[in-house]
Amino acid sequence: MAGPDSKPVITAPAFRDYPTIPALQPGATEGVKCYVANEKIQEALGFQGKLAENWQETHDKAIGRMGELLDKYRSLKVYMDACVHCGSCTDKCHYFIGTGDPKNMPVARQDLMRSVYRRYFTPAGKLFPSLVGARDLTREVLDEWYTYYWQCSECRRCSVFCPYGIDTAEVTMAGREILDYVGYGQKYSNEIIGKVHKIGNNLGLPGPALIDTLSGLEEDVKEDTGCDVRYPVDEQGAEVLLVTPSADFFAEPHIESTIGYGKVFHAAGISWTFSSKASEAGNFGMFIGNYDQLRKIALRVREAALELGVKRIVVGECGHAWRVAYAFWNTLAGIGAGANDPFAVELQKQLDPRYKQPSHICEFTWDLIQQGRLKFDKSANDHRTITFHDSCNVARASRMGDYPGGQFDIPRNIIKAVANNFVDMAAETIHEKTFCCGGGGGVLTDELLDIRVKGALPRMEALKRVVDDHGVNFMATICAICKAQFTKVVPYYGFKSSMIGGVHQLVSTAIKLGNEQ
Amino acid sequence: MSVFFALLFYAATAVLVLGLLYKIVDFARTPAPLSIPTTPAPTTTGGVVLRMFREVAFFESLFKGNLWIWMFAAAFHFGLALVVVRHLRYFTEPVWFWVEFAQPFGMYAGFAMAAGLGGLWARRFLVERIRYISTTSDHLMLALLLIIAATGLGMKFLMHTDIIAVKTFFLGLMRFDIQPLPEHPGLYIHLACVALLMIIFPFSKLLHAPGVFFSPSRNQADNPREVRHLSSWAAKLEKN
Numbered sequence: 001m002a003g004p005d006s007k008p009v010i011t012a013p014a015f016r017d018y019p020t021i022p023a024l025q026p027g028a029t030e031g032v033k034c035y036v037a038n039e040k041i042q043e044a045l046g047f048q049g050k051l052a053e054n055w056q057e058t059h060d061k062a063i064g065r066m067g068e069l070l071d072k073y074r075s076l077k078v079y080m081d082a083c084v085h086c087g088s089c090t091d092k093c094h095y096f097i098g099t100g101d102p103k104n105m106p107v108a109r110q111d112l113m114r115s116v117y118r119r120y121f122t123p124a125g126k127l128f129p130s131l132v133g134a135r136d137l138t139r140e141v142l143d144e145w146y147t148y149y150w151q152c153s154e155c156r157r158c159s160v161f162c163p164y165g166i167d168t169a170e171v172t173m174a175g176r177e178i179l180d181y182v183g184y185g186q187k188y189s190n191e192i193i194g195k196v197h198k199i200g201n202n203l204g205l206p207g208p209a210l211i212d213t214l215s216g217l218e219e220d221v222k223e224d225t226g227c228d229v230r231y232p233v234d235e236q237g238a239e240v241l242l243v244t245p246s247a248d249f250f251a252e253p254h255i256e257s258t259i260g261y262g263k264v265f266h267a268a269g270i271s272w273t274f275s276s277k278a279s280e281a282g283n284f285g286m287f288i289g290n291y292d293q294l295r296k297i298a299l300r301v302r303e304a305a306l307e308l309g310v311k312r313i314v315v316g317e318c319g320h321a322w323r324v325a326y327a328f329w330n331t332l333a334g335i336g337a338g339a340n341d342p343f344a345v346e347l348q349k350q351l352d353p354r355y356k357q358p359s360h361i362c363e364f365t366w367d368l369i370q371q372g373r374l375k376f377d378k379s380a381n382d383h384r385t386i387t388f389h390d391s392c393n394v395a396r397a398s399r400m401g402d403y404p405g406g407q408f409d410i411p412r413n414i415i416k417a418v419a420n421n422f423v424d425m426a427a428e429t430i431h432e433k434t435f436c437c438g439g440g441g442g443v444l445t446d447e448l449l450d451i452r453v454k455g456a457l458p459r460m461e462a463l464k465r466v467v468d469d470h471g472v473n474f475m476a477t478i479c480a481i482c483k484a485q486f487t488k489v490v491p492y493y494g495f496k497s498s499m500i501g502g503v504h505q506l507v508s509t510a511i512k513l514g515n516e517q
Numbered sequence: 518m519s520v521f522f523a524l525l526f527y528a529a530t531a532v533l534v535l536g537l538l539y540k541i542v543d544f545a546r547t548p549a550p551l552s553i554p555t556t557p558a559p560t561t562t563g564g565v566v567l568r569m570f571r572e573v574a575f576f577e578s579l580f581k582g583n584l585w586i587w588m589f590a591a592a593f594h595f596g597l598a599l600v601v602v603r604h605l606r607y608f609t610e611p612v613w614f615w616v617e618f619a620q621p622f623g624m625y626a627g628f629a630m631a632a633g634l635g636g637l638w639a640r641r642f643l644v645e646r647i648r649y650i651s652t653t654s655d656h657l658m659l660a661l662l663l664i665i666a667a668t669g670l671g672m673k674f675l676m677h678t679d680i681i682a683v684k685t686f687f688l689g690l691m692r693f694d695i696q697p698l699p700e701h702p703g704l705y706i707h708l709a710c711v712a713l714l715m716i717i718f719p720f721s722k723l724l725h726a727p728g729v730f731f732s733p734s735r736n737q738a739d740n741p742r743e744v745r746h747l748s749s750w751a752a753k754l755e756k757n
Contacts, residue, residue, distance in 0.1 A: 024645050072750060074547040075733045081540070082728030085655050086590065087640065087647040088582035102649045111650065124654075124720045132721075133652035156734075159555045161582030163572070163590075164725055165734035167555065291550065295754065327552045327741045331751065338745035341755045356742055396555055399739055404557035432557060 010450050012492040013098055013457050015464060021091040025100035029454075034150050034447045037185035044194045045293060048183035058182045059137055063120050065181045066113075066174070070121065075170040080117045082164040083107060089158040089168075094435045095151055098454030103148045106158035106168040112145055113171055142184065149175035150186055151451050154287065154320070154441035155392035160432050169441070173289025176442075180288055188445035189284045196297055200279045201246035207233070207276035213249055214274070221259055227513040229266045231258070234308065235273035240265070241305050242272055242361070243281045243325070244316025245480035253501040254483055257317050260504030261361060263511050267375070268368050272314075278304035281321035282480065286328070287442035298324065298332040302347055305335070311352040314359050317502050319391035319479030320440060325358045326398040362478060363400045365507060366410045369417050376510040381419035384474040386506065387466050388412055388424065389459065389486075390434035391479035405431070411478055411503050418510040423470040429462040437477070439485025452485060453492045460493040467495070476503050519698040522708055523690055529715040536719025537727060544731040548748035558739035565738050572735055586640070593633030593662075599626030600669070607684045608691065624673065631666040634659055654721065661710055668707035678704045 039049030052058045070077050089106040091097070096104040103109060111133065118125030118134035125134030135141065154169035179185060195204040205213070214231040221229045232238065242265075248258040265272045278301045285294030305313055313335060315325045330336025334344020336357055351357050368374045388411060400406045408431045415422050429435055438455030466472040477483060477500070487497040559565050571577040576594075579587045603623025605616045638659040641651045672678050678701040689696035698704070717723070730736065738744075747755075 021646070024649060071547060072550065072748075074544065074549040074731060075553060077547050078544055078728045078731045078733075081724040082722070082732065084722045084725050085647070085650050085652070086579070086583075086586050086637075087644065087650065088579050088586055090646040090650065092582070102646070105646060105650065107650050122720065124717075130653065131657070132654045156555060159734050161578055163576050163579040163582075164729045165555055165572075165578065165732040167553065167734045170553070291751065292754075330741050330745045331551055331747055334745065336742045336745060338743070339747075358742075397553070399556055399558075399560075404560060404739060407556070432555075 010453050010492070012453050012460070012489075015461050015493075019458070019461065022097060022100035024102045026102055028099045028101035029095075029104065029151060029451055030101070030144075030147060032151065032448060032451045033147050034443070034445055035187040036146075037187040037190040041187060041190045041194055042180070042183060042185050044197070045180075045185075045190055047180045047185055047190070050183045052183065055139055058139075058142070061182050062137060062142065062178050063116075065178045066117070067121070069174050069177065070117075073170070073174065075167065076174050078164075079110065079166045079170060080114055080121075083110060083114065083166055086163065088161050088163060089166075092158050092161050093168075094155075094157070094438060094458050095153075095451060095455045098438070098457040099451065103144070104151060106162075109148055109152060109168055110166065110171045112141070112148055113175055116141065142179070142182075145175050146179055146184055149179070150443060150448070152441060153392070153436045153438065153443055153455070155436035156396040157392065157433070157436065160396060172441070173286070175289075176287070177289040180290065185288070186442065189287050189442040193284045193288070193293055193297070196280055196284070196300075200277055200300070202280050202282050202284065203246040203249075205246055205249060205279065207279075210249060210274070210276055210279055217255070217259065217262075221262065225263075225513055225515075227266065227515055229259075229262045229513065231262050232273045234276050235271070237309050238271045238273035239310060240270060240272035240312045240314050240364075241278070241308055241310040242274055242314050242316060243278050243301055243304075243358075244274070244361075245282045245318040245321055246280045247480040247484060248316055249279075251480075251484065253487065253498075253505060254317075254480055256505035256508060257502030258504075260502070260506075260508030260511070261316060263508055263513060264361075264365050264368065264374065264504070267511055267513055268373050273308060273310070275304035275308060277307070281315050281318050281325065283321060283324040284442060286320060286324055294324070294328065295332045298329055298335075301329065302333040302335055302343060306343065306347055306350065309350065311350070312355050312359065313351070313357055314361055314364050316361050317478040317480065317504060319393040319481060321480075322360055322478075323393040323397040326360070329358060360400050360410075362410050362414055362503060365504070366401075366414055369414065375512040376418045376507075377512060377516075378418060378420050378510055380510045381506055382421070384419060384506070385421040385423060385470060385472045386415055386419055386474045386476055387422070387463070387472045388415060388430075388503075389437070389475050389477040389482060390430050391477055391482050392434060392436040392440060394478060395432055395434045411476075414503055415476060415506055418506050423466050423472055425462040425466050429458065435459040435462070437479070437482040437485040438489065440479075440481050444481050444485055449488075453489050456485070456489045456493070460490070460495075463495070464493070474499050474501060474506075476501055476506060478503050518700065518705070519686065519695055522686075522698055522705075522712075523695045525709070525712045526690060529712040533715040533718050540719055540724060541727050544727065548750060549733045549737070550746070550748035550751045552737055552739075552741040552746045553733050554737040554739050555734040556739055558737070560739050562738055565736060569730065569736060573729060586637070589633045589636030589640070591633070592629045593637060596626040596628075596630030596633055599623045600630055607680075607687045610684075610688060627666060627670050627673065631663065631670065634663045634666060638663070658721065658723075661714055665707060665710045665714065668703045668710070672701070672703050672707065676701070676703050
């Protein structure tokens, strides 16, 4: 059994000739568990350090917290009540497809909590628990929550197919919030959130190191292109504040897109800056379903924007970060329209109302392309045959542009504007039906590699088809987690890591910087 | 027996109405603090109304998800809807013209309803994944609905009952005037099961009926950059 302590050999499941639904393998991934956060990590976020010695205390706290969440979140309350066990979602989760573990079926994942909900919060479950599948909250149940709520990437694919729109991500978030509250947090996510508060980004890259990295990047790009493309940090009075996932500062292939962002600004002649305070677009507060953390992390962006006096806020290539920016920033920090607290009002006065606030870097680049302000040599990308992976949270939890579905068209439009060879993967694996990369939502940690590899199966199958049929050799994506996850897991499926990259990496390859002969 | 059924229906109606009201008010009062429509989602309220209509009238998401379930669910729900319309004749005098009009269709709808239920139940035995998630109550709920459908069809096609007297009984109930109910075992089972269904409605997964209208992933417009969604409890954080 694969556990953090043993060192299992991780292998990818075999490609299926036809996408048949796997037979159930109860307990297949019950041993795949991520490390638990230590007291120091927990307490830094204001959570209880560890589980109480006395089970009753944990039990009461957990049920109490669950009651509070049920009163605070309509989603949770309705989703607990509305499910009829129809089964529409049962074969939709990539982790179920990859592992066959029945508890990775969305409805079963929800039922881990729904069974407890029924026992403590509904008359039927109080009176006839066994009839309605209700059960007491025991230590075993709590452990099961920890295991399986950390095998969900909050990708929302199940919610597309649910007749009531039940979104397992909401249940997972509630589960993780309760676990944090009773002192049973996940090391990976909570440690990262601690770093954001302390240093400003998920990777713990301090301001001076950031400046150093980016000036090195300027030299590299100068050498490469002969152009003085700038990668400024904390530049007062810049027009645009670019907030991007911190992996974009040095990880491969992320940095290639960062180079692309800078070239777009350079070619369009628009001044811009990163911020050392808000040097992270990612917001792991969402992963753990904690509103306070979500808000605190988002407020850094508002503060940075006010300090720097920027007119526009643009977000780099990142999936869940774009969800938080697009859908939540206005609520959390008044970045958008309609807020009336003093800071948000000040920010709204400062921001240019002609632009969407915040904008996605793809919206930004596509606008410039449409205005004819960017020129490309498309043939520079001719060595690539490209496909595009829709990142789950961009696809199903946000939008780009002015119409529903713009999030699918705009990145593809950019790719087609900068390259000649583009092929889409199978229709049932893209757009709103896209499969998660397998590493999103707080599971991008090495202890969970087993489930990450297996969860990538449906995406890898779709990729395999376009590789075989069309000679695809590049899969573009607009998410830091997708990039990190894919580069790690594609070798298990016989692909090269180098075929993974960003949309702005393609832009970077083809863009003309104005100094061409 | 007439008095027993009269009291049973008064009680069942009270539980159904009060129970549902309580749940609906509870759903409505619980804030939805974040904008979480499953996208692509309509950007306007009109668009949301249309999306909800497609969801409720055609089970759009289920159609995308699983054609078998959709077929059985559609047969059952549309069958049930027509059957309910047909039964309005027991509560109206004179019978509304559109209820009159629906009578012949309602008759066959009873079979569609039973067939749909049969299909849904068969899946709970035959499909491994659905067998895994099924609870005892999932089976009992289908059994209850099938008994209602079967006894109803039985009274229509096999063992007739005095439906004029049944109508007199229900019209009487509505005036708080208890009239005799025909002595008929099929009718007794039919009515008892309907009353039971009404009673468990607000305490069971039948809450999917009001629930779907309150599902934030379906009923929210996709406009978070233009409109600030702020729940009452989140607004309090702004004061700090």
